[in-house]
Amino acid sequence: MTNDIMINEFGMVQREGRWWTTSLAVADKFKKQHRDVLRTVRELECSAEFRLRNFAQSSYSNSQGRSQPAFEVTRDGFTILAMGFTGKEAMKWKEQYINLFNVLEKQAMEVVPAISKQLADNMTLLSKSLLLAQKGQFEIEGAIEVISGDVVVVKTKVGKLENDVSDIKHHLSAWYPRRELKAKDKKTHRYICDKNYGGRCPCCHDAQILDTACHPIIGVLEYDHWYGNHKAGLTETWPVCRTCNHGVLKKGTRHKKNHAFLQYQEILELHVNPQSDLFSMRQGGCFHEND
Numbered sequence: 337m338t339n340d341i342m343i344n345e346f347g348m349v350q351r352e353g354r355w356w357t358t359s360l361a362v363a364d365k366f367k368k369q370h371r372d373v374l375r376t377v378r379e380l381e382c383s384a385e386f387r388l389r390n391f392a393q394s395s396y397s398n399s400q401g402r403s404q405p406a407f408e409v410t411r412d413g414f415t416i417l418a419m420g421f422t423g424k425e426a427m428k429w430k431e432q433y434i435n436l437f438n439v440l441e442k443q444a445m446e447v448v449p450a451i452s453k454q455l456a457d458n459m460t461l462l463s464k465s466l467l468l469a470q471k472g473q474f475e476i477e478g479a480i481e482v483i484s485g486d487v488v489v490v491k492t493k494v495g496k497l498e499n500d501v502s503d504i505k506h507h508l509s510a511w512y513p514r515r516e517l518k519a520k521d522k523k524t525h526r527y528i529c530d531k532n533y534g535g536r537c538p539c540c541h542d543a544q545i546l547d548t549a550c551h552p553i554i555g556v557l558e559y560d561h562w563y564g565n566h567k568a569g570l571t572e573t574w575p576v577c578r579t580c581n582h583g584v585l586k587k588g589t590r591h592k593k594n595h596a597f598l599q600y601q602e603i604l605e606l607h608v609n610p611q612s613d614l615f616s617m618r619q620g621g622c623f624h625e626n627d
Contacts, residue, residue, distance in 0.1 A: 543577035
């Protein structure tokens with residue numbers, strides 16, 4: 337009879353690293369009523385500690401599907417329990433139970449070193465794999481760092497080139513005739529300037545270009561054509577002070593104010609959006625027909 341068959345026949349289960357049998361299997365092998373085996377277990381005059389370690393309460397479903405009480409019993413618990421079972425047949429089952437416990441426990445002891453060795457081998461393999469992965473990560477990070485440095489250099493050069501092109505385009509645009517802004521675009525610019533910059537120049541944030549009534553201050557407010565004289569659309573121009581318009585924006589350093597212009601355009605776009613309040617501003621103080 338193989339161990340697997342005997343394990344099933346003798347109701348053996350492995351739990352918490354130990355082998356247990358069941359009170360049902362004991363009752364079956366020793367030809368006793370299960371309730372009598374349960375009573376014997378409960379009436380054993382052993383210590384509470386021994387009972388806790390060797391008798392575990394469990395349950396099973398009877399033929400009617402109802403849950404019934406049972407016990408799981410260790411080797412030591414079985415030895416104490418079976419002391420009261422006498423007779424030739426009882427002795428045969430005692431021997432078979434004890435022999436099966438011995439075989440299973442011996443197998444468990446043989447398995448532990450093998451598992452420990454396998455675990456140690458796996459840990460060694462894992463350590464080697466981690467070292468290789470870490471080495472590969474360092475190499476990858478080094479390559480990324482080099483590439484990142486190259487990207488920064490390229491971006492810097494591209495940015496400078498774009499600034500140079502922007503300045504060149506602006507200088508060339510001087511050959512085009514200057515187009516005048518539409519009156520409604522001027523009003524929109526003044527509204528944005530008043531509401532978001534307090535009437536100050538969006539370029540330098542210093543010079544006051546609008547009075548308290550949102551009128552342009554004569555001789556101070558001018559409109560810069562960012563992309564050239566021939567481009568006079570709402571998103572191609574912005575209100576600035578005379579100093580900025582004839583100073584920093586005309587001296588080949590226009591790119592230094594690129595951030596300020598783009599920031600102004602972002603604000604302008606939010607207001608031009610149909611969801612914004614821009615279309616109700618005709619009731620505001622910035623739309624004076626004679627401006």
